Amino acid sequence: MSPETAPHSGAEFADRTYIVTGGGSGIGRAIALALAEAGARPVVAGRTPERLDETVALIEKTGRSALAVPTDVRDPQAVDALVAAAVDRYGRLDGLVNNAAGNFVVPGIDLSPNGWRAVVDIVLNGSYYCTRAVARHLREEGRGGSILSVIASYAWHGHPGTVHSAAAKAGVLAMTRTLAVELAPLGIRLNCVAPGPTETDGAGAALWATPEARAGVLASVPAGRFAAPSEVADTALFLLSDRASYLTGECLTLDGGQWLGKQIYGRTTATA
Numbered sequence: 140m141s142p143e144t145a146p147h148s149g150a151e152f153a154d155r156t157y158i159v160t161g162g163g164s165g166i167g168r169a170i171a172l173a174l175a176e177a178g179a180r181p182v183v184a185g186r187t188p189e190r191l192d193e194t195v196a197l198i199e200k201t202g203r204s205a206l207a208v209p210t211d212v213r214d215p216q217a218v219d220a221l222v223a224a225a226v227d228r229y230g231r232l233d234g235l236v237n238n239a240a241g242n243f244v245v246p247g248i249d250l251s252p253n254g255w256r257a258v259v260d261i262v263l264n265g266s267y268y269c270t271r272a273v274a275r276h277l278r279e280e281g282r283g284g285s286i287l288s289v290i291a292s293y294a295w296h297g298h299p300g301t302v303h304s305a306a307a308k309a310g311v312l313a314m315t316r317t318l319a320v321e322l323a324p325l326g327i328r329l330n331c332v333a334p335g336p337t338e339t340d341g342a343g344a345a346l347w348a349t350p351e352a353r354a355g356v357l358a359s360v361p362a363g364r365f366a367a368p369s370e371v372a373d374t375a376l377f378l379l380s381d382r383a384s385y386l387t388g389e390c391l392t393l394d395g396g397q398w399l400g401k402q403i404y405g406r407t408t409a410t411a
């Protein structure tokens with residue numbers, strides 16, 4: 140594929156196969172749909188079969204192919220079976236999107252060990268199990284590939300109320316930077332995308348469940364709006380694609396300026 144290939148031409152990812160965890164909703168579904176539109180066969184994994192089936196149906200309606208594999212990423216054996224199912228169906232695997240996440244807002248001092256474990260297991264352990272399984276397959280096949288993890292800027296600046304998620308996402312960033320080096324000789328690239336507040340049901344329910352909470356989040360974004368899942372998918376596809384072929388161990392933040400936008404001395408952003 141030449142670097143000049145137009146994005147979303149329907150051929151950029153022709154016949155490639157990518158596993159997308161959490162592919163039954165929100166950002167994961169948007170990435171799966173965009174991958175299919177660009178010619179790939181997404182394999183969507185998650186805990187709720189009905190939601191995965193909905194994603195597959197949306198893709199099949201466009202004349203493309205996708206596979207649903209109900210999977211709990213916290214179970215390493217289930218993750219190995221997911222990789223085997225993807226290869227069995229499509230004959231090859233080219234990469235992975237670690238998107239499955241769990242989150243809720245609670246002061247860290249009040250979080251139970253089980254609550255901590257639930258989020259860290261999904262986000263950090265699950266991303267590692269999936270990355271390991273996909274990388275091992277790529278190594279066996281002697282083929283390079285691309286692995287993308289969806290994190291959040293609080294991986295590096297922290298965030299009161301989501302200590303479990305912030306710590307887990309920070310772990311995923313460190314995992315990405317570490318394995319980007321270890322796996323570079325095999326032609327396997329690892330990167331992250333850090334979306335800001337994104338208009339999805341899952342994040343909305345977990346993080347801004349009331350109109351007041353939503354308004355507060357919105358006020359924190361200099362761009363003045365939430366991200367659309369399709370915007371996150373665009374960045375995700377760039378990082379997965381050959382257009383980013385020399386890019387590894389990086390994180391692209393798309394948050395409308397949110398994490399940089401501390402306005403300590405009053406409102407200092409431009410008005411129209």
Ligand code: HXC
Pocket residue numbers: 240241242243244245251252253254255257258290291292304334335336337341342345346
């Ligand atoms: C306090 C809570 C809680 C809450 C769960 N727990 N919700 N504690 N406040 N709101 C505690 C439970 O009491 C329990 O501990 C433990 O967490 C496990 O809960 P379960 O429901 O048994 O676990 P499970 O079914 O595995 O569910 C995992 C989950 C759930 C994380 C709790 O919310 C989930 O699966 N969510 C997936 C969807 C999701 O959250 N998406 C949003 C991602 S958005 P005890 O001690 O009682 O047994 C995102 C964006 C970040 O990550 C970036 C934004 C910028």
